[in-house]
Amino acid sequence: MTELVALVVAALGTYLWRCLGVAFSGRVNIESEFFRWIACVSYAMVAGLVVRIIVLPVGLLAQVPTPLRLLACGVALALMVWPHPRWGGLVPGLLAGSLVIALASLAL
C-alpha cells in the first residue's frame, strides 16, 4: 500500500514539472534574456545533480570509495576529450570509467 501511494504521488509530482514546462514554454521567446537565463538554470541544476550523484551517492555507489569514483571520472573525461579516432571519445570514456569502477569494487 505504501508503495502504491508513493508511486502515485511521485508519478504525478514528476509529471507536474514537465507539464508546467510545456504550459509556460509557449510564452518563452527564444531570443529573450529569460530564455538564456533558464538555459543556465537548467544546466546548473543537471550539473549539480550529476556531481552530487558522483561525489555524494546514495545507495549502491556509496560502496565504492570516493577517490576511486573520482579516478574513474578523471580517466573517462581524459578519454572523452582525447581526439584519437579510436581510443578517444564518448564510448571509450564510458567503458574505461565503468571498468575502473568494476575493478575497484572487485577489491572491496
Add this chain to the structure above:
Amino acid sequence: MTNVHWPLDSGRAAFLKGCKDALGVPAAVLFAGMMGFGALCHSVGLSAWAAAGTTIFMFALPGQVVFAEMVATGASGLVIGVAAMLTATRFMPMTLALLPQIPLNRRGRWLYGAVHFLSMTSWAIAMRDFPKLDPVHRGPYFAGLGLVCWLCSIPGTVLGYLLAGEVPLAITLALVFLNPLFFLLSFTEVRPRANRLAIGLGAAIGPLTYLAAPNASLFSAGLIGGSLAYLLNRLMRS
C-alpha cells in the same frame, strides 16, 4: 535556416532519425542505468511491479533512486512521493530551455504526452542536436528520441531486478555508474559559454546545497549557479 547539418525530407523522417539516434549509446546507457536501478530495488526489498512502475510512470532515475531508498527506510507513501517530486524540479527549466526551440505553430497538445518521455539523456542530446535540425523537424525528432529511450528503460529495469543476486556486485556497480558518467562526459560537448559557466557553477554548488538541505538542493543549486553564470556571462559580454 542556416547551419542545418541534417537535411530531412519530412516529419516522419525526423521522427525515425530521433529513434535511430536513441538506439546507440543513449539507449545502452539508459538500459544499463535502469538495470542498476532494478538491482537496487531488489536489494532494498521493493516489489518488482513498483520497480517497473517507477520507470514507466516517473521515468526520472534520480527520483526513482530516492523512491527506492525511502521505501527501504520505511517512510510513509506521501513523504516518499513528495521527496521524489522535489528531485524532479529540474524538468521545468529543462523543458523551458528545450521546447521554445520548436516553432510555435509546430507545438501542440501532443507535447503534453511527449514530455513524459523526456529524460536527462534525451534532453542532453536534443539540446546538442536541435541546432543541426531544421526547426520544423525538431518536434518529431524529440518525440522519437524520447520514446525509444523510455521503451528501452522498462525492460532494463525488469532485467536488472530479475538478475539481481545473479550478477556480481562489480558489474552492477559499473552499470549504475554509467548513467552519471554519461552526463558528466556529455557536459564537455556543451558549447555556449553561458551554459558552460552554468555547468561549472552548478557542479561546484550542487554538493554544497545537498549537504545543507538535501530536498531543496537541486532547486537552489540551479537557481544560484544558473543565475550567477548568466550574470557572469553578461559581464564578460560587455
